[in-house]
Amino acid sequence: DAGVIQSPRHEVTEMGQEVTLRCKPISGHNSLFWYRQTMMRGLELLIYFNNNVPIDDSGMPEDRFSAKMPNASFSTLKIQPSEPRDSAVYFCASSLDTGSQPQHFGDGTRLSIL
Amino acid sequence: EDQVTQSPEALRLQEGESSSLNCSYTVSGLRGLFWYRQDPGKGPEFLFTLYSAGEEKEKERLKATLTKKESFLHITAPKPEDSATYLCAVQAKGTYKYIFGTGTRLKVLA
Numbered sequence: 001d002a003g004v005i006q007s008p009r010h011e012v013t014e015m016g017q018e019v020t021l022r023c024k025p026i027s028g029h030n031s032l033f034w035y036r037q038t039m040m041r042g043l044e045l046l047i048y049f050n051n052n053v054p055i056d057d058s059g060m061p062e063d064r065f066s067a068k069m070p071n072a073s074f075s076t077l078k079i080q081p082s083e084p085r086d087s088a089v090y091f092c093a094s095s096l097d098t099g100s101q102p103q104h105f106g107d108g109t110r111l112s113i114l
Numbered sequence: 115e116d117q118v119t120q121s122p123e124a125l126r127l128q129e130g131e132s133s134s135l136n137c138s139y140t141v142s143g144l145r146g147l148f149w150y151r152q153d154p155g156k157g158p159e160f161l162f163t164l165y166s167a168g169e170e171k172e173k174e175r176l177k178a179t180l181t182k183k184e185s186f187l188h189i190t191a192p193k194p195e196d197s198a199t200y201l202c203a204v205q206a207k208g209t210y211k212y213i214f215g216t217g218t219r220l221k222v223l224a
Binding site: 004031042043045048050055056091093099100102103104105106107108110 | 145146148150155156157158159160163165201205210211212214215216217
């Protein structure tokens, strides 16, 4: 079975540029999560969608960050304009529901902002 | 405030040397405790879910246990391929959020 698919795997860009990260959740999963992982702060939840609707975006650090989920099989996380402090690994995860079903993670996008 | 603390931060074992990783938690009603394994350059890989004190789960050389305050991940006769970072996360009742610990970096030497 296909897991969570993220693209690109690596992104290097200059500050001020727009960055778009993409995620395809596991088919049939109705909850989707975007996380950011850094050495200093570990895994932080940025935003959570349920049935394609954003439920909680309180973890989004600034207005420069936005996320969409236009359908059940696709989500994007956009940073505009990007800054060096946005450099991190961004993970997407999905789960069957928001009960105690485990979240399944993609392999992440390693983002470097120069 | 919900909190998860993992110890030790790093652990080096010889192949075959059994040990345990600790995950201490404070949560207002536990819905579930999750163990993940993360290899370099990869996303966290789900291992176990534990729901209530006294519960145990096993998978190959790994065994996870749960009390009201902590969980242990026991590694029996580890092999070099068990080297990874092991993450613990808790989910409180009535929420969807996971609170992750900072992980234990395990290195098993041949």
